[in-house]
Amino acid sequence: MNKQPLLILTLCFILGILFQDHFLWEGITVYSGMLLCLGIVVSLFFYSYFLNKSKPVLLGVLFFGLGIIFHFFNTFSSVAGLAVKEKETVIFNISQKLNTTEKYKRYEGVAMVGKKSFNTILYIPKDAHELDFKHYYKAEAYLTPIKSPKYDFQFDYARYLKRKNIEYQCYLSKSISSAEKRDLSFFDKVRQQRLEILQRIDKTGMSEKAKTFLKGIILADRTEIDAGTVRDFNRSGLIHLLAISGTHIVVIFGMFYFLQIRCMPLRLRKYAVIFSLVFIWLFAGFIGFGNSVLRSCIMLIVYFIYILLQRKTDLLHALGLSAFIILVFDTQQFFDIGFQLSFLAVLGIFWLNEPLLRKFPIQDHYWKKLLFNTITISIAAQLATLPLVLYYFHQFSFISVIANCIIVPFSEVIIVFSFLMTILIAFRIDFTFITVVYDNAILLLLKVIHWFAETDVLFFENIPMNLPEVISVLGVVYLLRSVILDFNFKSFMRLSMSFLAFLIIRTGSNVFENQREEVLFQEFNKNKVFLVKKGNEACFWISERTDRDRVIRYFINPYCSSRRIAHFEIKSFPSSVRKIVFQDQIYEVK
The missing domain is CATH 2.40.50 (OB fold (Dihydrolipoamide Acetyltransferase, E2P))
Incomplete structure (x- = not known):
């Protein structure tokens, strides 16, 4: 608590949110909790030996209670009295x-x-x-x-x-x-202005893929990106390039700061940081305060406040404060996958990047620093987020590490070029040559990403992962730091025991699921899907008119990863069929 009070208190606040989301306390229970929190706040103004010793515990209980209270008021009830016809x-x-x-x-x-x-x-x-x-x-x-x-x-x-x-x-x-x-409110006017710029991008002479890429990488609009492009970015592990994140915010901040110190008189250069921070917040407001954008802006402003006050910077303080501010305004944001992955990636970089960097040769040159930092940051972020990625998406590609090491070093150029293109289009300045160059550059980039995505040999899907397994793998990642820093018997045994705990949990989960036998029936747009599961095998029957790809994506793949299916087959049947035979047993199709 003495070293990282903000981070620990934020974690207590999050635990309170999770508690309230699971148990759904209401009425007098929540108001009693409010009185308890008020009592703790009042007690903090008194001094006694007992209160002084128990202060860390009281603060933890206080923020746990605040998490319950804030989530209680942020939980929406059903639309009352809404009686509508079809x-x-x-x-x-x-x-x-x-x-x-x-x-x-x-x-x-x-x-x-x-x-x-x-x-x-x-x-x-x-x-x-x-x-x-x-x-x-x-x-x-x-x-x-x-x-x-x-x-x-x-x-x-x-x-x-x-x-x-x-x-x-x-x-x-x-x-x-x-x-x-x-x-229109002020925010609606901003949204309308952003929409008009998006419409101007649509009227340029660029290809559709370049237009949608530009709208996504700068204006945080991914609504028109085709499914194939999204699939390529997902499979190559480069989806963060499309989502406005810390990299985009830092690059745009650095670009604006660089221009200011080149144009400002020497006596005003000390204000360049402040003006740059104001600009980046205006930009964040213009594209909409997404989780990663808001987190990056808050961390950036906290970092430079430390710099301006000549205090030692602390990444975890900035991370804890930004998470707390976001969740105070909307506790439901914690359940957003982007929120969880964003903060976990930063924690992973903080925890593993420096130890990994020590295993590389001395970075005595700019290109060495760029290359080695790109590799270690990519590995650290992916190791930290891997458990959640498997839990939510049940897929992973080892090619993502290679793709990030090749593409990410050029991300600064791509972001700056895209930002300048957006400025030119917003002010209706048409340079045909620049538009053609940008269009061809983005199409080449998308072809390279598509090539990475098509490397199926390193892509794995339907990977089962439940919550206990996620927690155990995070424990392995946590203990990995000590092994990298100082490989000795003690650190190795701790890591081995943690990995063994994961294997025990995983084996138990597999055994439990393999003992279950199921017969399920589902309809997709009035078309039938029927399945029979025995052990770790399953057979799916789908009617001939059913959209096969849609069924695989939304039904078969989630089922296989949830039930830990090792082998499955898909068969088609006419819609008129009423009975199906599987392993000498007859099943009736409803």
Whole structure:
């Protein structure tokens, strides 16, 4: 507590959030907790030997209680009294653009039926005109409540949206009319301005892939990126290049700072850091305060406050403070996968980068520093995030380490070039030569990433991983530092025992799942999927009209990773079939 009070107290706050999310305390219990927290705060102003000794424990209990309280007020209840028909006339406005699918453009917005308003996901036909933030819209809509999946191994989209206070989906017809203009708030004006720049990018002469890449890497808009490109970035481990993260913020901050010290008079250069911080916060607000963006900005400003006050910088203080600030405003952010991976990657870099760097030759040259730091940072971040990546996505590619070592050193150039292109387009400055160069450079980059993604020999999927296994692997990563720094019998045995604990947990989980036998039935758009599981084998029957790729992605792969299936086969059957034979047993298809 004496060394890292902010980080430890933030962890206590997070534990309180998790406790409340699991047990859902309400009413008098929560208000009693508020009184307890108030009592602890008052006790901190008194001095006694007992209070002084128990102060760390009291602070931990206080922040644990604050986590419960804040999450209680941040947990949304169901839309009360909302009685809607399947088909209604709705008036709505958009608040955010979401990823486009094969059939629909998707938006997050607020809809009104009668006098009752509610948050919703809006689906409009893909060929319909683009919506903006300036208008209210009116249309006929089919309203459907978002339901939880039938089986536990499927992604609970309903729960994910419930954390954003969304319980309904609206499927709109093409005949959408503008009802009236809105009185835009400051943030809506910023969103509208960003939307207009995105539309200007669409009107340039670049290829579609280059346009979507530019919108994603600078303006944090990945809604139009095609599925193949997203797959390539995921399989190559370079998805962080598309997501606005600490690298982007630091590069843009450094670029703005560099320009200032070259243009400012000498007497004003001391203010370059302050102006650069102001600019980076304005940029973050313009693209939307995502988790990684907000975390990076807070850490950057805390770091330079230490510098300006001539204090020793502390990464963990900055990390703990940024996490606490984000969660105080919205405790539901903790359950966002991006939030968890972002902070875990920084912790991994802090914990493992320096020990790994010591194993490389002395970095006595700029290119050596760049190369070796790129390698060690990539390895450290991937080792730290690997347990969560396997837990959420159940796939990993060893090619990602090589891809990061080759692509990341050029990321600064790519980000700066993309930022300058965005500025030129925003101010309607057209340099055809620069546009052509940028277009060809990005297409070449995407081809290289695609080549990495197609290296299937190093790609593994359907990797089972449960929460106890995640915790045990994180323990292995934690103990890895001491082995790298000083390889001796004691550190090696600790690491070995931790790895052995992981193997015991994993073996027990495998045995438990292999003892389960299941017969399940699922429908995808009125098409049937039937499966039989025995031991670690499974057989899936899908009707001939079913979208095979969709079934594999959303049903078969999650099932195999959840139930630890070692071998499976997929068979097709006509929709008229009512009985299926598997291992000499007859099963009836419902």
